[in-house]
Amino acid sequence: MLLLPFTGLLLSGLAYASSGNVSASLTQTGLLTTSSGTLQVPNGASCACAKLSRLIPGTVILPGSSNYTTQTVDTYWDIRANLSPACVVVPHSVTEVSQALKIISACGSQFAVRGGGHMNYPGSNNIDAGVLIAMSNLNSVNVKNDSVEVGPGLNWYQVYSALEPYGRVCIGGRMKTIGVPGLTLIGGFHYFNNKYGYAMDNVINYELVLGNGTQISVTKDSHADLFWALKGGANNFGIVTKFELKTYAMPKVSTTIQVFNETHIPQYLSAICEAAKLDVKHPIAAGMIATVSYNATTKVAQGSLLGVQEGASKPPSQFSNFTKIPATMRINNVTSMENWAKTLDSPKQMMRVQFSHRTMKPDAKVLYTIYQAWKAAVDKIADVQGLYPTFVTNVISPSSVRVAKTNGVGNVWGLEEEPLIIWQFSTGWALAQDDIRMEAWSRQLTEHLHGINKELGISSEFVYMGDAGEWQDPYLGFPTENVARLRKIRSAYDPAGVFSTLSWGGFKLGL
Numbered sequence: 364m365l366l367l368p369f370t371g372l373l374l375s376g377l378a379y380a381s382s383g384n385v386s387a388s389l390t391q392t393g394l395l396t397t398s399s400g401t402l403q404v405p406n407g408a409s410c411a412c413a414k415l416s417r418l419i420p421g422t423v424i425l426p427g428s429s430n431y432t433t434q435t436v437d438t439y440w441d442i443r444a445n446l447s448p449a450c451v452v453v454p455h456s457v458t459e460v461s462q463a464l465k466i467i468s469a470c471g472s473q474f475a476v477r478g479g480g481h482m483n484y485p486g487s488n489n490i491d492a493g494v495l496i497a498m499s500n501l502n503s504v505n506v507k508n509d510s511v512e513v514g515p516g517l518n519w520y521q522v523y524s525a526l527e528p529y530g531r532v533c534i535g536g537r538m539k540t541i542g543v544p545g546l547t548l549i550g551g552f553h554y555f556n557n558k559y560g561y562a563m564d565n566v567i568n569y570e571l572v573l574g575n576g577t578q579i580s581v582t583k584d585s586h587a588d589l590f591w592a593l594k595g596g597a598n599n600f601g602i603v604t605k606f607e608l609k610t611y612a613m614p615k616v617s618t619t620i621q622v623f624n625e626t627h628i629p630q631y632l633s634a635i636c637e638a639a640k641l642d643v644k645h646p647i648a649a650g651m652i653a654t655v656s657y658n659a660t661t662k663v664a665q666g667s668l669l670g671v672q673e674g675a676s677k678p679p680s681q682f683s684n685f686t687k688i689p690a691t692m693r694i695n696n697v698t699s700m701e702n703w704a705k706t707l708d709s710p711k712q713m714m715r716v717q718f719s720h721r722t723m724k725p726d727a728k729v730l731y732t733i734y735q736a737w738k739a740a741v742d743k744i745a746d747v748q749g750l751y752p753t754f755v756t757n758v759i760s761p762s763s764v765r766v767a768k769t770n771g772v773g774n775v776w777g778l779e780e781e782p783l784i785i786w787q788f789s790t791g792w793a794l795a796q797d798d799i800r801m802e803a804w805s806r807q808l809t810e811h812l813h814g815i816n817k818e819l820g821i822s823s824e825f826v827y828m829g830d831a832g833e834w835q836d837p838y839l840g841f842p843t844e845n846v847a848r849l850r851k852i853r854s855a856y857d858p859a860g861v862f863s864t865l866s867w868g869g870f871k872l873g874l
């Protein structure tokens with residue numbers, strides 16, 4: 364979860380430095396020519412693209428068109444994720460998703476699925492020389508009394524905007540253009556986790572298309588095993604064509620933006636640890652985006668808090684520990700969720716990015732040493748062009764875990780009601796030639812510091828798919844019995860292995 368350091372309030376004011384350029388074209392010989400080389404389109408993908416074009420007219424986009432660039436470049440957050448599919452299918456209905464999956468698996472073609480395109484690593488949501496299924500056209504939203512039905516083509520700002528006239532909110536992403544489906548299938552950190560649990564805990568119905576094209580509704584009462592598995596089990600089971608999410612009355616939110624100078628970073632990190640530990644029976648819904656940015660050229664580090672709390676009390680009481688710290692900027696406001704989300708853009712195609720993180724019990728002193736080690740390590744790569752390093756923290760509070768523990772369903776994470784802190788390095792850079800160095804830097808630093816935490820006895824093996832590097836395995840951090848159960852459920856619903864052997868991207872359970 365990257366927060367871009369901001370000047371003033373408008374993150375959307377950042378320069379949009381697009382350098383992604385996949386202007387591919389498909390030749391009749393089955394070769395796909397891209398700006399970075401020539402790909403050989405396998406028979407399976409040629410078969411699928413030809414059949415999709417013939418049998419579901421108006422949904423297939425081939426290389427060379429401007430729609431192709433829209434679907435394979437413009438919709439991706441990380442430039443590294445831009446790839447060159449042999450064709451893109453953009454279904455308009457559940458029936459078309461089902462048809463597409465049947466054709467793709469009958470042809471034995473490799474494929475990828477994309478919602479909002481925010482999962483950052485290459486191949487998680489895109490594919491070279493295979494079929495990309497893009498969710499863009501499944502973008503309907505239907506507000507009900509205390510829930511909302513949303514299509515996987517939507518981003519969170521569109522959902523918050525639809526709920527705004529009714530004075531209601533749902534548990535989704537904290538920034539504007541993150542996609543609905545990816546976030547909901549992997550967990551979902553939002554400002555109000557402490558009271559309502561994670562996005563996954565708030566889904567009451569999934570419309571799902573299985574690998575064999577069968578459409579099913581998955582609820583607490585229908586396919587209960589799969590209902591549990593979809594709460595954190597990612598893209599191992601099928602394609603979700605609609606989510607129904609709980610909503611909550613919350614016409615107003617109280618917000619705070621605070622910026623701290625390097626001198627006060629120890630207190631800032633300590634307040635984050637206290638927020639993780641907070642454990643009351645009836646929590647006030649409140650949460651934050653908490654980051655530190657560091658510029659290796661100017662040597663300036665600054666902590667940034669973006670806090671949101673339910674209701675209209677100003678300043679928001681749950682951030683009092685931050686408010687005590689001298690700040691270089693502090694803006695409190697009372698507004699609506701839509702209005703708040705409007706400013707929090709995370710522009711696509713801005714840079715190449717490596718995520719990596721680990722989890723620990725809250726310990727302010729150790730968290731500060733991790734921050735210092737990170738800063739020192741950033742200095743070692745100060746020569747990297749376009750370097751954009753951010754230290755990110757996310758809290759898992761006991762009450763956020765309690766929601767799943769007490770709702771009769773649970774989730775895949777299987778966490779205990781204890782406070783945890785996720786510490787993440789989100790590192791951006793400009794040039795492809797630095798990819799290997801940046802991956803090594805991020806992985807080595809993270810694992811070294813996690814090793815120290817292990818020795819200290821304060822580490823947790825929990826890994827969040829939304830913050831992870833491609834080399835991290837979130838399933839190792841879930842209870843082993845949960846992983847065994849997920850595998851059993853997968854063999855029941857996808858016996859042919861469509862989502863394991865024809866689609867390898869994303870965080871897969873493995874063979």
Ligand SMILES: Cc1cc2nc3c(=O)[nH]c(=O)nc-3n(C[C@H](O)[C@H](O)[C@H](O)COP(=O)(O)OP(=O)(O)OC[C@H]3O[C@@H](n4cnc5c(N)ncnc54)[C@H](O)[C@@H]3O)c2cc1C
Pocket residue numbers: 364365366440475476477478479480481482483487488498515535536537538541542543544545546547548549550551552553597598601602603604709828829830868869870
């Ligand atoms: C700037 C930024 C901010 C972020 N902030 C947050 C945050 O506040 N909270 C949080 O929890 N996470 C956050 N994340 C992480 C984010 O939740 C994940 O990247 C998530 O995958 C995004 O969802 P998406 O639909 O955009 O993903 P995509 O990249 O489109 O998809 C992610 C994965 O889900 C699969 N998938 C997509 N659609 C479907 C579908 N319909 N059915 C089955 N599988 C599907 C894809 O194949 C892929 O493997 C952030 C990420 C970024 C880059």
Ligand SMILES: *[C@@H]1O[C@H](CO)[C@@H](O)[C@H](O)[C@H]1NC(C)=O
Pocket residue numbers: 384386398
């Ligand atoms: C994209 O690549 C093509 C072909 O390599 C080139 O002609 C074009 O100028 C590039 N566009 C951008 C925006 O870089």
Ligand SMILES: *[C@@H]1O[C@H](CO)[C@@H](O)[C@H](O)[C@H]1NC(C)=O
Pocket residue numbers: 421422423424430453
């Ligand atoms: C291609 O883009 C145009 C313009 O945005 C749109 O009208 C058309 O439906 C798109 N075609 C497909 C197959 O998505």
Ligand SMILES: *[C@@H]1O[C@H](CO)[C@@H](O)[C@H](O)[C@H]1NC(C)=O
Pocket residue numbers: 508
């Ligand atoms: C939804 O709200 C409306 C207006 O308050 C009410 O008339 C209706 O009965 C409600 N429907 C359900 C299913 O609760």
Ligand SMILES: *[C@@H]1O[C@H](CO)[C@@H](O)[C@H](O)[C@H]1NC(C)=O
Pocket residue numbers: 637638641680681682683684
């Ligand atoms: C603030 O910090 C104190 C410890 O200094 C802690 O007891 C309290 O719970 C914290 N409050 C909040 C709202 O985080």
Ligand SMILES: *[C@@H]1O[C@H](CO)[C@@H](O)[C@H](O)[C@H]1NC(C)=O
Pocket residue numbers: 624625626627689690691
């Ligand atoms: C920021 O840091 C400088 C020196 O490091 C200090 O003089 C100044 O008072 C600090 N400002 C705030 C608001 O903390």
Ligand SMILES: *[C@@H]1O[C@H](CO)[C@@H](O)[C@H](O)[C@H]1NC(C)=O
Pocket residue numbers: 372694696697698699702
């Ligand atoms: C404060 O909230 C008001 C009301 O929603 C909004 O118009 C204004 O833009 C907000 N100001 C800031 C600085 O966020």
Ligand SMILES: *[C@@H]1O[C@H](CO)[C@@H](O)[C@H](O)[C@H]1NC(C)=O
Pocket residue numbers: 368658659660661750751752
């Ligand atoms: C760091 O500071 C330099 C010099 O002011 C600036 O050019 C660069 O854009 C800054 N980097 C980031 C990530 O803000």
Ligand SMILES: *[C@@H]1O[C@H](CO)[C@@H](O)[C@H](O)[C@H]1NC(C)=O
Pocket residue numbers: 573575576577855856857858
């Ligand atoms: C599709 O798969 C599901 C789950 O394995 C199974 O119940 C269903 O019978 C299959 N449908 C067809 C048409 O094969």
